[in-house]
Amino acid sequence: MKSLFKLSFAIIATLFSLSSCQNPALNNTPFAMGKLYDFEKTLVKGGDFWITTYQKIENKYEPYVFYIEGDQYSFSDKYKVSSNPTPKRQMFINLAAMDKRPNVVYIAMPCQYTPMGLNPQCDSSYWTDKRLSEKSVTAINDVIKKINSKNQKFSLVGYSAGGGIAVLIAARNPMVQDIITIAGYLDSRAFTNYHNVPPMIGSLNPINYAKLINNIPQRHISGGKDIITPPFIADKYVEESSSFCVKQEIFPDLNHKNGWNKIWEYVYTRPVTCYE
Numbered sequence: 001m002k003s004l005f006k007l008s009f010a011i012i013a014t015l016f017s018l019s020s021c022q023n024p025a026l027n028n029t030p031f032a033m034g035k036l037y038d039f040e041k042t043l044v045k046g047g048d049f050w051i052t053t054y055q056k057i058e059n060k061y062e063p064y065v066f067y068i069e070g071d072q073y074s075f076s077d078k079y080k081v082s083s084n085p086t087p088k089r090q091m092f093i094n095l096a097a098m099d100k101r102p103n104v105v106y107i108a109m110p111c112q113y114t115p116m117g118l119n120p121q122c123d124s125s126y127w128t129d130k131r132l133s134e135k136s137v138t139a140i141n142d143v144i145k146k147i148n149s150k151n152q153k154f155s156l157v158g159y160s161a162g163g164g165i166a167v168l169i170a171a172r173n174p175m176v177q178d179i180i181t182i183a184g185y186l187d188s189r190a191f192t193n194y195h196n197v198p199p200m201i202g203s204l205n206p207i208n209y210a211k212l213i214n215n216i217p218q219r220h221i222s223g224g225k226d227i228i229t230p231p232f233i234a235d236k237y238v239e240e241s242s243s244f245c246v247k248q249e250i251f252p253d254l255n256h257k258n259g260w261n262k263i264w265e266y267v268y269t270r271p272v273t274c275y276e
Helices: 002-018 030-036 091-098 134-147 161-170 188-194 231-241 260-268
Strands: 040-046 049-057 064-068 103-107 154-159 176-182 218-223 246-251
Touching: 040 134, 049 134, 064 091, 064 134, 064 161, 091 103, 091 154, 091 260, 103 134, 134 161, 154 161, 161 176, 176 260, 188 231, 218 231, 218 260, 231 246
Parallel strands: 064 103, 064 154, 154 176, 176 218, 218 246
Antiparallel strands: 040 049, 049 103
16 A cells, blocks of 8 residues: 555656746745845744744734645655655745735745754655645644734635645634635545545545635636646536635646746735625
């Protein structure tokens, strides 16, 4: 069974590799990005983990928007499970840096960026089988609660696995005002079935919570050329939600990792409402 697990994720890794050609212009580390865009690096304890965040807080009495990273480097270039899931390409933090709202917080997934010595419990299951685990959701939700100390309504933006995390947080945190996901893992069973691999048995499935949060305005955006998380996955989630508050938007020329910066201002500046 263990060998089957490794083989199955190697197949997904191959697909990730095909869609992630490195662009040197985007290869700055978030540490440099933080300085450049006035984001401050802060480690916040969430659940059992120390989580790396980058924060631009201009007015703590204004609403927050939280950007939840995806599982960008789950696998190495040799199609093996990576020993460190820290993203090699900072596509998503670049989108957070473009956001001109007063309080923007980028949140890494558990085990990303933070020195492994601070999180001895980290092992590869947290960026493979447990990427949407209860512990991961609890950790990021705790971080949000600590930063949003005034308990105000807030917005969520989630990329890839972070899109699934956003939905799962909304099912637990009543202060979520709206959600945008980019190529989100909104149905983990459909995702693994599509890639013909075993289910992520250590993870929750966001689509199981679709009806629970279908009163929250949501926009789930997909790339028409995305072979990692094809648009039909978001479509299944929207159909399950059965709500005029939950919508999908497809950008035909985009794939899983490329081009989002070109349309991001158009996406985030449009209010997410039930009356779009």
